Amino acid sequence: MEQDKDLLGIKPVARAAEKSVDGVGAFLGKICMPVAEELGLYFQDKVKVWRANNAAKIESKAEELALKNGGFDGKAVHPLLAWKIMENGSFADTPELQAVWAGLLSSSLGKEPDDSNHIFINLVSQLTAIQVKIIEYSCLTASKYVSSQGYIQADDLILEKDVIFEISGCKDIHRLDRELDHLTNLGLFGDLGGGGFHPENGTVILTPSPLSLHLFVRCCGSSEDPIAFYQAKPKTKPEQQKN
Numbered sequence: 001m002e003q004d005k006d007l008l009g010i011k012p013v014a015r016a017a018e019k020s021v022d023g024v025g026a027f028l029g030k031i032c033m034p035v036a037e038e039l040g041l042y043f044q045d046k047v048k049v050w051r052a053n054n055a056a057k058i059e060s061k062a063e064e065l066a067l068k069n070g071g072f073d074g075k076a077v078h079p080l081l082a083w084k085i086m087e088n089g090s091f092a093d094t095p096e097l098q099a100v101w102a103g104l105l106s107s108s109l110g111k112e113p114d115d116s117n118h119i120f121i122n123l124v125s126q127l128t129a130i131q132v133k134i135i136e137y138s139c140l141t142a143s144k145y146v147s148s149q150g151y152i153q154a155d156d157l158i159l160e161k162d163v164i165f166e167i168s169g170c171k172d173i174h175r176l177d178r179e180l181d182h183l184t185n186l187g188l189f190g191d192l193g194g195g196g197f198h199p200e201n202g203t204v205i206l207t208p209s210p211l212s213l214h215l216f217v218r219c220c221g222s223s224e225d226p227i228a229f230y231q232a233k234p235k236t237k238p239e240q241q242k243n
Contacts, residue, residue: 027063035082055090061102065221078113094129106221138206139216144232188212
């Protein structure tokens with residue numbers, strides 16, 4: 001009997017693809033069946049092995065985050081959000097980007113699903129892995145407080161420029177300048193005219209805007225109020241500090 005031939009060596013790839021695709025949808029099936037069913041067909045017909053693997057990693061991380069944030073029993077995700085998160089997120093092939101997409105999927109869960117994460121999907125779809133690292137650092141490092149009207153705010157965060165080389169893992173100052181300008185244009189840096197390098201004094205401004213602070217909360221997989229998430233408090237007045 002003539003043995004099967006695989007002249008192009010594609011059988012191992014095909015088997016890997018089948019295995020990857022089979023794993024996509026297990027978690028989505030629990031929280032949003034219509035999109036899980038649609039993704040099953042989509043991945044089988046349209047997506048390469050690497051994209052299916054990316055989606056599986058996002059889904060696994062999202063399930064882990066959901067369990068840490070109270071579980072997902074009785075909760076669901078708005079179908080439009082679930083589709084857009086997986087559609088965009090499946091192109092993410094770095095741990096940083098996969099983590100934020102997973103966070104958005106987890107924070108989209110609710111007893112009564114809404115579409116409040118829609119604006120964050122559009123923002124994350126425009127971010128690079130370097131920008132994700134910068135946002136994480138700025139939101140965690142800057143001092144947060146509650147304004148007199150009850151809004152989350154951050155104090156100015158101004159650092160020596162060498163700090164951003166370490167944060168980002170990139171030493172190309174021109175690329176970093178572009179990345180910071182893009183974050184400013186997206187509205188993710190706050191006061192002092194946005195963020196970026198000072199052209200003369202060797203510092204970098206990394207003050208996160210309120211939008212950035214909100215985005216980071218959702219990308220951590222939480223739908224918690226940002227004031228509670230950051231444990232922010234109103235600023236203490238100078239005269240109160242003296243007492």
